[in-house]
Amino acid sequence: MSLTPPNADQTPNASLESVLLTEKLYKRPSRPPDYRKETSALARLSKALAESPQTVLGALTDVILELLPSESAGISILAGDRFHWAAISGQWKSYVGGGTPSNFSPCADVLSLNRPLLFGRVEQRYPYYKDANPPVEEALLVPFFIEGKAVGTIWAAAHSESRKFDAEDERLMKSLSAFASLAYQTVLSIEKLQKQVSSGRDSENELRELNSALQNTIESGSRQLEAKNEEILKQATELRELTVNLMETQDLERRRIARELHDSVGQMLALLTMNLSSMQKTAEGTAPDMSAKLRESQKLLADISDEIRTTSYLLHPPLLEEIGLVTAIEIYMEGLRERSGLKIDLDAQRDFGRLADGKELALFRVMQECLTNVHRHSGSDTAKVRLQRHDGQAILEVEDRGKGISLQALDGAKSRGGVGLQGMRERLRHFGGELLVESVPSGTRIRASLPLGETSPEGQ
Numbered sequence: 001m002s003l004t005p006p007n008a009d010q011t012p013n014a015s016l017e018s019v020l021l022t023e024k025l026y027k028r029p030s031r032p033p034d035y036r037k038e039t040s041a042l043a044r045l046s047k048a049l050a051e052s053p054q055t056v057l058g059a060l061t062d063v064i065l066e067l068l069p070s071e072s073a074g075i076s077i078l079a080g081d082r083f084h085w086a087a088i089s090g091q092w093k094s095y096v097g098g099g100t101p102s103n104f105s106p107c108a109d110v111l112s113l114n115r116p117l118l119f120g121r122v123e124q125r126y127p128y129y130k131d132a133n134p135p136v137e138e139a140l141l142v143p144f145f146i147e148g149k150a151v152g153t154i155w156a157a158a159h160s161e162s163r164k165f166d167a168e169d170e171r172l173m174k175s176l177s178a179f180a181s182l183a184y185q186t187v188l189s190i191e192k193l194q195k196q197v198s199s200g201r202d203s204e205n206e207l208r209e210l211n212s213a214l215q216n217t218i219e220s221g222s223r224q225l226e227a228k229n230e231e232i233l234k235q236a237t238e239l240r241e242l243t244v245n246l247m248e249t250q251d252l253e254r255r256r257i258a259r260e261l262h263d264s265v266g267q268m269l270a271l272l273t274m275n276l277s278s279m280q281k282t283a284e285g286t287a288p289d290m291s292a293k294l295r296e297s298q299k300l301l302a303d304i305s306d307e308i309r310t311t312s313y314l315l316h317p318p319l320l321e322e323i324g325l326v327t328a329i330e331i332y333m334e335g336l337r338e339r340s341g342l343k344i345d346l347d348a349q350r351d352f353g354r355l356a357d358g359k360e361l362a363l364f365r366v367m368q369e370c371l372t373n374v375h376r377h378s379g380s381d382t383a384k385v386r387l388q389r390h391d392g393q394a395i396l397e398v399e400d401r402g403k404g405i406s407l408q409a410l411d412g413a414k415s416r417g418g419v420g421l422q423g424m425r426e427r428l429r430h431f432g433g434e435l436l437v438e439s440v441p442s443g444t445r446i447r448a449s450l451p452l453g454e455t456s457p458e459g460q
């Protein structure tokens with residue numbers, strides 16, 4: 001409850017002098033000091049200050065009430081434009097938290113004169129006290145200081161006419177004002193400390209929240225990244241498996257077509273040749289013209305047979321399973337030499353032997369692709385093929401003296417995938433092997449290696 005609402009009348013009803021009774025303090029007969037009571041009260045205050053600084057101002061006003069013939073006691077602290085009633089004991093207890101204007105109040109007068117003052121009926125000068133209940137008969141106000149600056153007052157009020165303050169009360173209040181200063185400073189320091197602690201706690205919390213938000217972001221980011229990575233890896237594996245499947249299918253298909261050409265078409269051509277031959281023999285004596293034509297047709301048919309055999313053989317090395325990799329390469333190279341004019345050299349380890357199922361075909365296809373590339377792209381008219389076992393690996397090298405593979409072509413080959421260089425890579429990887437491409441402007445060397453596994457040089 002405040003005595004001074006915002007629209008309170010702040011015009012003095014009377015002069016300060018007319019309401020002051022300070023002189024009476026010294027004229028009235030003074031009661032003797034009760035040091036025992038005073039000391040015990042001060043001791044209680046010191047204990048309260050040490051144990052519960054937040055409530056020490058209330059303890060102080062209780063002590064004023066106890067030591068002085070007062071019926072209300074309080075502590076007013078200057079805060080902005082008001083004197084704030086920080087603690088009140090006694091009959092005016094319900095006014096705690098209220099206050100008076102900093103420029104027009106008993107406290108203001110005490111601070112401006114900077115000494116204790118005894119007031120009579122305060123409402124005579126300060127109109128806003130007229131509603132105070134009970135009204136004030138006398139009020140003794142004593143300033144207190146922090147670092148030499150008056151910051152508030154402690155006060156004792158008598159509401160009955162019988163109660164009068166004297167010089168002993170002034171002495172007591174002065175002694176208590178020193179304690180008020182100490183108590184108030186303590187409260188201030190504690191509030192400041194609390195603010196620091198709570199702002200520290202706030203920043204600590206903020207930091208913790210920021211930290212955990214950051215951590216969440218990082219975690220969800222890395223989870224997404226991991227998921228993406230997994231997806232990419234999965235796709236890469238799928239693509240690789242698909243490529244291998246495709247090549248296996250391609251091999252099977254080539255093999256099927258090769259067999260078809262060799263067995264079915266080849267057999268029919270053989271029959272046709274036999275027919276033509278007997279027809280030609282018959283026609284030899286009777287129809288020389290027809291005989292000549294038939295001989296021509298026989299020749300054509302032989303060419304077709306050759307062509308079909310070559311195609312069949314290119315599509316699938318027909319004897320790979322039977323004669324093994326080295327011989328198959330030799331035969332293939334012989335055919336290529338004839339057809340392309342490439343001077344190809346084979347340097348195969350004499351006891352190279354046989355490789356496990358599938359590996360021979362893989363190396364054969366790599367050799368085939370490399371030599372085709374040499375023929376198509378390198379510009380080289382020579383090539384060297386090396387085949388050996390080394391360190392548990394089967395190694396095939398194809399070298400040319402051409403213009404080398406451009407970086408662009410290498411990149412392109414990598415990104416296209418599935419054919420040529422990339423296809424070779426996949427074939428080898430399927431068996432745990434790898435492809436190494438060394439290329440300079442004066443030539444290219446491709447090195448394919450496959451782990452031999454359990455196979456021996458002698459075979460299977």
Ligand SMILES: Nc1ncnc2c1ncn2[C@@H]1O[C@H](COP(=O)(O)OP(=O)(O)OP(=O)(O)O)[C@@H](O)[C@H]1O
Binds near residue numbers: 400403406409420421
């Ligand atoms: N021995 C080589 N010398 C020079 N360039 C080469 C050689 N081998 C490959 N290249 C270059 O590398 C590219 C990629 O070769 P790759 O075998 O992967 O594909 P390709 O031969 O063009 O097509 P594909 O083999 O699918 O029919 C070629 O286009 C060529 O430019």
Ligand SMILES: [Mg+2]
Binds near residue numbers: 369372373
């Ligand atoms: Mg190629």
